[in-house]
Ligand code: FAD
């Protein structure tokens with residue numbers, strides 16, 4: 001009898017968690033599993049702000065996928081997904097077409113620009129290893145160009161970070177640690193570097209604990225960050241950004257604009273003509289597409305609502321990994337024809353936001369942390385995600401040890 005074929009799209013947190021759990025749960029005679037990913041490596045999206053600022057080498061944030069897979073259980077295909085045709089149970093890849101019995105969509109998110117003019121063309125985003133490398137290279141280029149223009153220049157080297165959410169704040173933490181080194185390397189006077197964070201809400205990290213937010217503001221201000229809260233980016237050009245505060249508009253000249261003001265789902269979801277909201281599928285209680293119960297959607301491509309809440313959970317690695325594990329359990333039950341599937345329940349352990357290598361703020365199991373203890377907790381979390389996917393060998397290979 002033909003074995004059922006499970007196809008997993010994306011080897012990020014959700015996809016790799018599904019794959020590594022499935023290979024433990026099912027035998028080679030029970031199922032065929034294919035994992036598809038654009039690259040032959042996984043990257044820690046949650047460390048990309050470090051690679052972007054150049055405080056961590058980009059090779060440190062990625063690792064090869066194949067050594068983590070049992071070759072007899074999982075076939076790895078390095079290819080790019082173009083579209084899913086749910087009606088014929090096919091996945092169209094750039095170089096191939098796959099058919100499936102069960103599909104797990106874990107393709108991650110993309111930057112949300114809300115249609116703001118010029119962002120796609122002129123701003124940078126912290127999205128994957130390549131965009132992170134581009135940011136760091138661009139920083140170096142602009143610093144060296146600034147020196148070339150001469151130390152007597154009256155201009156300022158202005159770096160704008162759009163969005164004071166967790167990504168923007170974590171990047172600012174790394175950036176402000178790196179700037180003294182960039183200045184030294186490129187003979188730039190630190191007094192001529194200006195770092196601005198533009199945040200549309202009245203506060204950065206909207207919704208997070210106000211005392212911890214104040215701590216983050218103080219730390220970053222002490223390192224030279226100017227906050228423009230209640231201010232939205234309206235346009236980006238080659239020469240800078242237009243910001244608006246109420247009716248008042250202003251232009252800030254800048255050649256370095258990092259757009260970190262939100263994520264949407266994946267354009268593959270739109271291309272596949274699923275019912276979706278900004279590239280995300282509102283999944284049922286078992287993380288399935290409401291239209292096709294052989295398709296599971298997890299991570300940044302999924303919308304999951306807490307019981308009795310109108311707001312979806314924010315897209316995080318934490319929830320993506322829990323979803324991956326849950327889908328692996330569900331698939332094991334389905335393959336073994338067991339009934340009574342268990343609905344997914346998110347176990348929110350909290351959030352820790354780094355402010356550079358040695359500082360952070362966090363709420364973990366309801367407990368407030370700041371400074372060194374929060375920073376240690378952040379590294380424990382980073383190592384834990386390596387451990388959950390690749391065990392102790394991966395922690396030793398890629399882990400962060402204080
Ligand atoms: P991803 O981990 O993004 O993986 C998607 C995978 O799919 C990638 O391997 C990608 O290459 C592949 N892929 C995409 N498109 C295609 C295609 N067309 N064909 C083939 N392959 C494709 N969350 C936390 O919980 N804690 C944190 O501390 C945290 N820090 C963050 C810091 C930063 C700078 C950023 C940007 C995000 C952070 N997040 C954090 C959010 C978290 O990274 C995401 O929610 C998480 O990565 C989503 O996991 P995922 O499995 O859905 O997608």
Ligand code: NAD
Nearest residue numbers: 163165166167198199200201232233261262314315352353
């Ligand atoms: P976000 O949506 O959490 O924050 C984006 C911020 O940009 C918001 O504060 C928003 O008000 C602001 N904004 C939107 N439009 C703007 C505009 N035109 N001008 C200026 N500001 C504007 O997005 P994010 O920070 O990229 O985070 C994405 C997801 O990843 C979130 O779910 C977040 O929780 C998660 N994340 C978690 C961590 C962590 O746990 N340490 C770190 C990074 C990201």
